[in-house]
Amino acid sequence: MSEPLRFIDRRALGLRLARAARSGGGPDFLRARVAEDVADRLAATLRVFPVALDLASxxxxxxxxxxxxxxxxxTFRATPRERDGGALVCDLEALPFAxxxxxxxxxxxxLQFVDDLPGVFAQIRRALRPDGLFMAALLGGDTLVELRNAFAAAEVEIEGGVSPRVLxxxxxxxxxxxxxxxxFTLPVTDVDRVTxxxxxxxxxxADLRAWGATNTLVERRRTPLRRATLARALDIYAQRYSDPDGRVRATFEIIWLSGWAPHPDQQKPLKPGSAEARLADALGVLEGEVRPKGSPETPR
Structure with a gap:
């Protein structure tokens, strides 16, 4: 089996997360928002979960x-960080659960800090009992798009090239x-975009440093950032992403996903062709009929 591509410097990430934890973990507005959503989403199911794990939150x-x-x-916690409130310390890509x-x-x-997400998902699926639930929130592709674009434009302008800065x-x-x-069965994904x-x-x-979320990419530039590049990136950021009151915007895209370990009593999708009524009948149109867009008979 081939090794997964490695994007993240695990040692650098561990040091920065440990430093962030020692200093209080940084602002909590994202953590609190996600935790509130976890409570709401769990409230939507009547299932009882006798053994629950908080994985690295x-x-x-x-x-x-x-x-x-x-x-x-x-209920218990697992974390990749040492000395973290009595939690089980483990490697997120080699989970120690039977x-x-x-x-x-x-x-x-x-989980945005994991290189081998398919492997982690498979390990979580294996650790779950039948009809067990996996729920996660992780940062998605539009996170920090403003910062990424500003630095890319500044580096092209000042240095003639771009270095990787964002996961x-x-x-x-x-x-x-x-x-x-x-x-997993019954998989669901959705997005919460926070500005x-x-x-x-x-x-x-400053918030990124407090969270331990500064650049830990394996391919990151190891030389200090040039002052001219930083100054230009800040100028571009302010020009492109500021509001009329002068404040600037930062996007955090939170991807929610959930899935269940298979169980015989779970709801099953219908087989193709097993419907007892035709869609055309439900819409009140003839089979193959196409109505002009916006006509009074078009369902809305």
Missing amino acids: PGLDVRRVLDGRAPGAT ADRLDLVVSSLA PFADVRALGGLLQRAG VRYDSPFGLM
Whole structure:
């Protein structure tokens, strides 16, 4: 089996996340938003999850949601960071769980730092009992698009080329396919786009440092950033992405995904051709009839 491509410098990532944890983990507005959504999404199912895992979510927000949902259930955390509140320390790409041991796995804002997502999904699927649920929120492809574009334009203008600075975040359609490939049933993906406004791009960059989310790409440039390039990137950012009040925008795309471990009692999709009524009958049109767009009979 071939090794997955490595985009992330694991050692650099671990050091920066550990430093961020020691200093408080940075602003919590994204963590709190995701944890609130986790609570809402879990409330939509009546299933009881006796053994629940918070997989590598920064902070304790998700763990508190899991603890509050089912008093008396076993809930615990796993993290790639040392000295993190008594959590199980593990490698996210080599999870230490036996088959059929977990009923629920939730991960918040962590799996974007994994190189081998297909492998991690397969391991989570294996660890879940039949009818167990996997739910995750991770940063998607439009995250920090403004910062990425500003630095790319500045580097082309000042240095004649572009160096990699932002993680190659996953695409929502690709993630849905990976869930199916890993053996999950009833896969669901959706997107929550969050726009955060800062007084200047420096505010965004300070938050990224506080989260431990600065550049950890294997192919990152190892020489210091030139002052002229930074200054030009900040100018471009302010010119292209500022509001009338002078504040600048930063996009965070949060991709939500969920899937269930197979179980015989789960709802099954209908087989092609098994419908008992024709779509044409439901719409009140003849088979093959095409109505002009916007006509009164067109369903809305």
